[in-house]
Amino acid sequence: MTTAATTRSAPSHLTRLKRRTGGGEALVGFLLLGMLVFIAAGAPWIAPHDPEAIATGRVLGPPDLGHLFGSDALGRDVFSRVLYAFRVSLSVAIGSVILAALIGVPIGLIAGYRGGRVDAMLMRPLDLLLALPALLLAIALIAIIGPGALTVLVAAALIYVPILARVVRGSVMVTKQMPYVDAARARGVAERSVMIRHVLPNSVGPALIQGTVLMGFAIQIEAALSFLGLGAQPPTPSLGVMLSDGRDVLTQAPWVEIFPGLAIAVTVLALTLVGDGLRRQLDPRGMAR
Amino acid sequence: MSPRLRYVVHRLLATVPILLAMSLFVFLMIRLVPGDPVRTMLGFRATDENVATIRTALGLDQPLLDQYLSWLGGLMRLDLGQDFISKVPLTELLSERLPVTLELTFLAMGLALAIGIPAGVIAATRSKRTGRASTAFVVASISIPDFWLGIMLVLLFAGTFRLLPPSGYTPFAEDPVANLRYMILPILTLAVAEAAYILRTTRGAMEETLGTPFITFLRARGISERRIVYQHALRSAAVPIVTVVGIQLGVLLGGAIVVESLFALPGVGRMIVTGINQRNYPVVQAGVLAVATLFILLNLVTDLLYGALDPRLAEADA
Numbered sequence: 082m083t084t085a086a087t088t089r090s091a092p093s094h095l096t097r098l099k100r101r102t103g104g105g106e107a108l109v110g111f112l113l114l115g116m117l118v119f120i121a122a123g124a125p126w127i128a129p130h131d132p133e134a135i136a137t138g139r140v141l142g143p144p145d146l147g148h149l150f151g152s153d154a155l156g157r158d159v160f161s162r163v164l165y166a167f168r169v170s171l172s173v174a175i176g177s178v179i180l181a182a183l184i185g186v187p188i189g190l191i192a193g194y195r196g197g198r199v200d201a202m203l204m205r206p207l208d209l210l211l212a213l214p215a216l217l218l219a220i221a222l223i224a225i226i227g228p229g230a231l232t233v234l235v236a237a238a239l240i241y242v243p244i245l246a247r248v249v250r251g252s253v254m255v256t257k258q259m260p261y262v263d264a265a266r267a268r269g270v271a272e273r274s275v276m277i278r279h280v281l282p283n284s285v286g287p288a289l290i291q292g293t294v295l296m297g298f299a300i301q302i303e304a305a306l307s308f309l310g311l312g313a314q315p316p317t318p319s320l321g322v323m324l325s326d327g328r329d330v331l332t333q334a335p336w337v338e339i340f341p342g343l344a345i346a347v348t349v350l351a352l353t354l355v356g357d358g359l360r361r362q363l364d365p366r367g368m369a370r
Numbered sequence: 371m372s373p374r375l376r377y378v379v380h381r382l383l384a385t386v387p388i389l390l391a392m393s394l395f396v397f398l399m400i401r402l403v404p405g406d407p408v409r410t411m412l413g414f415r416a417t418d419e420n421v422a423t424i425r426t427a428l429g430l431d432q433p434l435l436d437q438y439l440s441w442l443g444g445l446m447r448l449d450l451g452q453d454f455i456s457k458v459p460l461t462e463l464l465s466e467r468l469p470v471t472l473e474l475t476f477l478a479m480g481l482a483l484a485i486g487i488p489a490g491v492i493a494a495t496r497s498k499r500t501g502r503a504s505t506a507f508v509v510a511s512i513s514i515p516d517f518w519l520g521i522m523l524v525l526l527f528a529g530t531f532r533l534l535p536p537s538g539y540t541p542f543a544e545d546p547v548a549n550l551r552y553m554i555l556p557i558l559t560l561a562v563a564e565a566a567y568i569l570r571t572t573r574g575a576m577e578e579t580l581g582t583p584f585i586t587f588l589r590a591r592g593i594s595e596r597r598i599v600y601q602h603a604l605r606s607a608a609v610p611i612v613t614v615v616g617i618q619l620g621v622l623l624g625g626a627i628v629v630e631s632l633f634a635l636p637g638v639g640r641m642i643v644t645g646i647n648q649r650n651y652p653v654v655q656a657g658v659l660a661v662a663t664l665f666i667l668l669n670l671v672t673d674l675l676y677g678a679l680d681p682r683l684a685e686a687d688a
Contacts, residue, residue, distance in 0.1 A: 216624025
């Protein structure tokens, strides 16, 4: 019997927080994401200037204390414009994933739980949606409905429904084998109740992870579509449109191009880190893509 | 019939309904436009007379099923109609523009594989610091919007250093060197993000294999480390790499559309975008049809490759 017992001090608050969020990088991701959401929500109060205020005296001015990201071809403050545009992009990204989840999660739940014919009937049409490359499908939908930020939101949501449905279906198929599901059924709980109260909460992990990944994609898709002129239309501000406009003054005033792009990159980075952290916590078996 | 052959046939047959469903969607596109598509297309020239003439010319006054069947018949004869504005036959337009998109997509994927696989091997086998650096590279590449990277590359190579042209195109057949000079920035733009995914996949698969007892056994037997890495570990990465390539092909095609617009390359993607802005629906339809068909066929090829690489998958599916 050993007498020299090793004493370890209780884990520090930071270590505990790191473990809860799935790793140090994920914690950074969460904090960053929180900050970004806060900035997006508070844009009207944080922005130092009116994003539309034309100031001919400051055309293509470099970044300085009053204008953190410099000024564009019309003398408008790039920092304020990025804030407002970022708000739109983030709203579209979050909105599209929420909409996709509202439709896709129930479909995946029912398909995975019922199986058989119901499963095939529900998933087949969704698989057809996956037969087109995502951006192409979005572009085709915009060709039909017409450009705009809302169309981008709907188009992205449509693309994501089959992905989320598949992920939920996969984890539901695993969860429904669990003993506590059988126990609930044996107790006489109604099927619908079993689905909603027992299976669903335990299956959403991978979907949550997939959701953060999809949000990252959504921001990029929205930017790409707006860049092509198919997304948010003036006067709605958009990072993609800023990136397109910035090309005209690329060599004279690179900051007009650099900062909107950085805004996108940082957001996607935050979402990726959060997604990886969630993956480590909720889905070590890798059911999400 | 051997299970492998059954898998091939199965997969080929499965492609037909997908192609049909896609063609139905593309066919319906013009008819789903809210309002009257012909009026939208004609714009200010939309007198009642013109609208009626165009509608008949496009066959839009026929019953829906007849329209679809005659459209399908046209597809079989490779007749897709004409560009609404320029009256150029669409098959001709596509035959000019498709090679550009194909060159861009294939060379980008090729470059991505050429960079990503060796980088993945290095990341899996060298020090921890290399591993961390490669993770940083992967995360950064995935986060940056690819067209923004393209613009930055233009700033660097065309603006500051004046090494390469910022836009333009020469067909390969005319002048291979000029063609590559124009294509290298677009290809690089797309290849970086793809290389990141391939790096991550290669590295992950190899790290997993290198940790197995089998590898320890090989080392104990004195097999050289080099052979272990390249012959055994890398082979295990083949299937995941093919998977990732298959998944990323769609992303790559989408990216190609944006990159074509960015670098003013005369490809199908740019044709679609211009078509939308001009309300030139026949062109948009033809372009979407072409890219979607390409995507479905490429997926078929990767699935068949899959079956060839790992016969277990072929058996499980059949």
